[in-house]
Amino acid sequence: MSTKANLESLPRSLNAVLAVGFLALAVFPFVGTDFYAQVVARMMILAIFAMSLDLLLGVTGLVSLGHAAFFGLAGYTLAFVTPQGEAASLWWTLPASVGASALAALVIGFFVVRTKGIYFIMVTMAFAQMVYYLFFDNKVLGGSDGLYVNFKPKAVLFDLENKTAFYYFVLAMLLATYLFLRRLLFSPFGRALAGIRVNEHRMRAIGFGTFGYKLAAFTLAGGLAGLAGYLWAAQTGFVNPELMGFHMSAHAIMMVILGGMGNFAGAIVGAFAFEWLLHFFQDLPAVGSFQTGKHWQLWMGLFIVLVVTFASRGLMGAAARILARKEQAHE
Amino acid sequence: MDVSNFLIQLLNSVQYGLLLFMLAAGLTLIFGIMGVVNLAHGSFYMLGAYLAWSLSSLTGSFTIAVVGGALLSVAFGLLLERLLFRHFYDRDHLDQVLLTFGLIYIFEESRSLLWGDDVHGVTIPSLLSASIPLTDTMSYPVYRLFMSGVCILLALGLYFLISKTRLGMKIRAGAFNRDMTEALGVNIKFIHAIVFAIGVALATVAGMIASPISSVYPNMGSQVLIMCFVVVVIGGIGSVRGALISALLVGFVDTFGKVLLPQVAGMLVYMLMAAVLLWRPEGLFKQ
Numbered sequence: 001m002s003t004k005a006n007l008e009s010l011p012r013s014l015n016a017v018l019a020v021g022f023l024a025l026a027v028f029p030f031v032g033t034d035f036y037a038q039v040v041a042r043m044m045i046l047a048i049f050a051m052s053l054d055l056l057l058g059v060t061g062l063v064s065l066g067h068a069a070f071f072g073l074a075g076y077t078l079a080f081v082t083p084q085g086e087a088a089s090l091w092w093t094l095p096a097s098v099g100a101s102a103l104a105a106l107v108i109g110f111f112v113v114r115t116k117g118i119y120f121i122m123v124t125m126a127f128a129q130m131v132y133y134l135f136f137d138n139k140v141l142g143g144s145d146g147l148y149v150n151f152k153p154k155a156v157l158f159d160l161e162n163k164t165a166f167y168y169f170v171l172a173m174l175l176a177t178y179l180f181l182r183r184l185l186f187s188p189f190g191r192a193l194a195g196i197r198v199n200e201h202r203m204r205a206i207g208f209g210t211f212g213y214k215l216a217a218f219t220l221a222g223g224l225a226g227l228a229g230y231l232w233a234a235q236t237g238f239v240n241p242e243l244m245g246f247h248m249s250a251h252a253i254m255m256v257i258l259g260g261m262g263n264f265a266g267a268i269v270g271a272f273a274f275e276w277l278l279h280f281f282q283d284l285p286a287v288g289s290f291q292t293g294k295h296w297q298l299w300m301g302l303f304i305v306l307v308v309t310f311a312s313r314g315l316m317g318a319a320a321r322i323l324a325r326k327e328q329a330h331e
Numbered sequence: 332m333d334v335s336n337f338l339i340q341l342l343n344s345v346q347y348g349l350l351l352f353m354l355a356a357g358l359t360l361i362f363g364i365m366g367v368v369n370l371a372h373g374s375f376y377m378l379g380a381y382l383a384w385s386l387s388s389l390t391g392s393f394t395i396a397v398v399g400g401a402l403l404s405v406a407f408g409l410l411l412e413r414l415l416f417r418h419f420y421d422r423d424h425l426d427q428v429l430l431t432f433g434l435i436y437i438f439e440e441s442r443s444l445l446w447g448d449d450v451h452g453v454t455i456p457s458l459l460s461a462s463i464p465l466t467d468t469m470s471y472p473v474y475r476l477f478m479s480g481v482c483i484l485l486a487l488g489l490y491f492l493i494s495k496t497r498l499g500m501k502i503r504a505g506a507f508n509r510d511m512t513e514a515l516g517v518n519i520k521f522i523h524a525i526v527f528a529i530g531v532a533l534a535t536v537a538g539m540i541a542s543p544i545s546s547v548y549p550n551m552g553s554q555v556l557i558m559c560f561v562v563v564v565i566g567g568i569g570s571v572r573g574a575l576i577s578a579l580l581v582g583f584v585d586t587f588g589k590v591l592l593p594q595v596a597g598m599l600v601y602m603l604m605a606a607v608l609l610w611r612p613e614g615l616f617k618q
Contacts, residue, residue, distance in 0.1 A: 063425050111605050114612040118368050118424055118568060122560040123608065129557045130601040137597055246553060250432045257429060295444065301436030308429040309418065 007263050007316060008185065008194070013323045014316070018265050022175060029167050038235070041167045043275045044174045045231045050255040050267035051177055052224035057253065058261030059185060060217045061197030062113075065121050065249050066128025067225055069108070070101040072244030074226030075233030076135065077101075079147040087151035090160065094153070097230040098223050104131075105222020106215070113214045128249060136241040146240025149233050160234055170231055174268070177224060181264045193217050254304060260316030269315050277303065332590070335469040340586055346475050348582025349482035353537040354555060355562040355574040356489060357530030363569030364506040364526050365420050370431035373556030374438040375531050379404065379538025380547045381442060384451045393456040393543075400539050401532055408531030412524045420523070435552075442549065451547040478540050485533065486575065493571070502526060506569070561600055565607045567614025577615060 010018070025044070029037045049071055056062040074097035081096060082088045112123045135141045152160040160166045184190045192213050195203045204210050233239045242248065251274065259270020281296035281303075332340070358372050379400060386396035415434075419427050455474045462470035493499040504512040505522050513519045538551075545551065562581050566573030581600055588599040607615065 057425070063428060065428065111608050114608055115564075116612075118362060119564060119613070121368060121424060121428060122564050123604070126557055126560050126564065126601060126604060130598060133597050250428075253425075254429065254432075257425070295440050297436045298440035298444075301433045301438075301440065304429055304433030304436065305415070308426050308433065309415075 007260055007266070007320055010263055010265060010316075011320055011323050013326070014265070014320055017319075021268075025171055025174075029164050034163060037163065037167050039275075039279075041170045041235060042232075043272045044170045045228050045235065046252075046255065046275060047268040047271035048174055048177050048231070049225055049228035050252055050259070050271040051181055051264045052221045052228065053252045054256045054261060054264055054267040055181060055184075055193075055217055055221045055224070057256050058263070058266075059190065059197065060193040060214060062214065062218070063121050063253075064112075064124040064218075064221075065246070065253070066108075066124035066126075067221070067252050068246075068248035069128035069131040069244045070105050070222035070225040071229035071232070071248065071252075072135075072239065072241070073104050073131065074098060074101040074229035075239040075243055076141070076147065077226075078153070078230050078233045079142070079149045079239045082149050082151060082153070084150065087154045087159075087161070090153040090155040094227075094230055098226040101226025101229065102219050102223030105225075106219045109215045109218035109222070113211060113218055125246065125249070128244060129246065132241050132244045132246075135244065142239070142241075144241060146238060149237045149239065152234045152237070166235065170235075173227060173231065177227065178264055178268065181224075185264070189213070189216070258307065258314055260314030260320075263316065266314055266316035273315060335466040338465060339469060339471060340590055342471060342475065342479075344583040344586035345579065346479045346482075346582075347586055348579035349479050349486070350537055350541055351555075351558055351562050351582055352575050352578035353482055353485060353533050355559045355566070355578050356486070356571055357533040358559050359563050359566070359568055359571060359574045360526055361530040362563075364502060365416075365523055367416060367419060368424050368427045368431070369416075369530075370428060370556065371434040371438060372530070372534055372559060373552035373554070374435055375404065375408075375534035375552075376538040376541075376555050377442065377549075377552035378407075378438065379535035380453075380542040380545070380551060381446050381538075382535065383539035383542040384453050384547045385446065387453055393453075397536070397539050401536050404535035405528045405532045407535075408528035409524055411531070412527040416527060417520070417523070438552075439549070448549055453542040453547060455543045474543060478544075481536075481540055485536070489529075489533075489571065498522075498525070558600070561604050563614075564604055565614060567611075567617035570614070570616040573614060573616030 025040065028040055032040070049067075052070075053064065053067045056064050056067070077097040077100040078088075078093055081093050108124075108127045112120060112127060115123050136144050152166070154160060158165040158169070160169060185194075192203065192208055195208070196210050196213060200210050229243065232243070255270040255274045256267050257270070258273055259268065260266030278296070278300070281299040282293050284292040284296070284299070286292055354372065354376060357375075358369060361367055361369055361372075382400040382403065383393070383396050386399055387393050390396060390399075415430065419430055455472075459474045459477050461473045463473060463476070464470045491499075493502060501512065501517045501522055502525075504515075505517065505519050509519055558581065562574060562578045565580065566575075566577030581603070584599050584603050585596070588596040592599065611617075
């Protein structure tokens with residue numbers, strides 16, 4: 001469905017910028033305050049979430065409007081398996097949470113992947129909303145108030161309760177996810193997914209079982225969204241149905257679009273930019289008696305409408321255009 | 332469940348189904364004819380309910396509120412089509428999703444600024460506030476029958492407009508082949524604006540007539556939007572007939588689910604959707 005040009009191979013200069021960015025993230029806890037380190041950790045978690053969606057949106061061309069379901073499910077899994085009075089081990093709660101999300105994505109994917117285009121959008125949203133109401137309406141599952149994760153998971157070598165340890169763990173997960181997805185993008189599997197985006201009929205005609213490929217992508221994306229959800233629940237110590245809500249899914253789409261689709265680096269940039277923007281709108285000073293920051297939804301809405309009307313390839317697309325022009329000028 | 336209780340639930344399910352149909356018909360028309368997926372469709376439903384509350388407390392008359400609200404919503408629909416939607420007919424679904432998601436934010440916050448975040452009630456007009464006795468012990472509120480009546484009238488009107496009038500012929504031709512229709516001298520931009528305004532008006536009127544029994548509250552739009560999606564997915568997009576049958580089906584499953592299987596009632600409609608997807612991924616009546 002999405003036929004927009006995807007920027008799969010990043011220009012060399014952009015890769016360099018990205019490496020510098022990762023380096024900056026690595027030294028940030030030494031130069032920034034504790035508070036901002038936590039804000040950045042949160043942005044990195046959302047970047048993992050955005051990358052997982054990009055696998056569907058930018059690579060395979062599947063516009064999922066229910067991706068937050070898998071993000072939230074992993075968070076809830078951590079809340080369920082963490083005992084009331086002590087921390088649970090990272091080594092098994094992480095695989096369990098990611099596995100639960102991947103399993104849910106496999107089951108839901110079995111139904112949604114049969115559909116195309118507009119149907120896919122509506123069906124993914126409907127299933128996510130079903131999961132949302134399942135948790136929202138059931139007191140046993142926490143209801144509308146959500147659940148607390150009283151103790152962050154811990155491992156033999158480090159304890160996520162320690163803020164610096166948590167920060168570096170998230171950074172490691174971000175880097176690992178990025179490298180894994182980049183690798184995947186240029187593997188035969190990734191090429192098949194990209195082929196499905198461009199022309200699914202042709203892929204089927206030359207012998208690819210596109211249903212299986214799409215289901216695998218959906219499951220993998222669900223599992224990675226689960227990784228992000230697990231980290232989110234560990235950081236905030238709290239899960240509620242809003243994590244699986246429609247707004248969360250739509251925000252993830254916005255992050256991917258804002259950054260630029262199909263290359264995962266864009267998703268990271270987009271997640272950081274979107275979160276920054278959200279804080280920016282919420283912190284706007286009052287004008288007279290008008291609480292400008294309180295009405296951030298209005299500014300966000302206007303911003304989204306403007307972006308979609310005028311900018312099509314996102315920040316990475318714009319950066320690549322500028323850098324490519326410079327590189328040409330040098331040669 | 333005795334006979335009179337069954338009858339009441341049946342009437343309720345038909346009434347809910349018809350209400351869903353009004354919403355889903357607009358959604359499916361706008362998609363079928365213009366190719367636009369409109370996530371903000373639920374916001375028009377919400378707008379209707381707030382308009383009904385605001386206008387009826389202002390004028391003291393529910394009738395004036397509904398008629399005035401319908402006219403306002405048509406004007407609003409035409410304006411919105413002209414300013415925004417017109418530029419998105421040829422864009423891909425992803426852009427439309429984002430545009431209409433942005434609009435949801437704008438509508439929600441505007442609603443909050445204009446009307447606040449409280450829950451409001453709309454009084455049933457005195458003419459329609461009676462109940463009709465069904466049996467010795469059970470009676471049925473007239474207002475719910477009135478709601479069903481309005482929905483049926485609008486559905487018939489829509490059917491007549493699309494299949495019997497000259498304008499309807501142009502609408503169908505435009506949906507089938509836009510370029511060819513335009514080449515034959517039909518003003519397709521005008522047709523699109525009309526269809527969009529009809530869709531907006533249907534959703535707004537649905538919100539207005541539902542307001543006395545559902546009350547008026549902030550999240551009402553998004554809840555109804557999901558149900559509309561389920562209806563459209565089951566019925567097959569672009570098919571107004573499919574929307575009618577599947578809306579009645581969803582209304583039936585939802586209403587009786589709540590009575591007979593309250594523990595899983597919330598899931599039943601989605602299970603129905605999943606079953607239809609397995610059987611026919613393009614819906615029951617894909618055009």
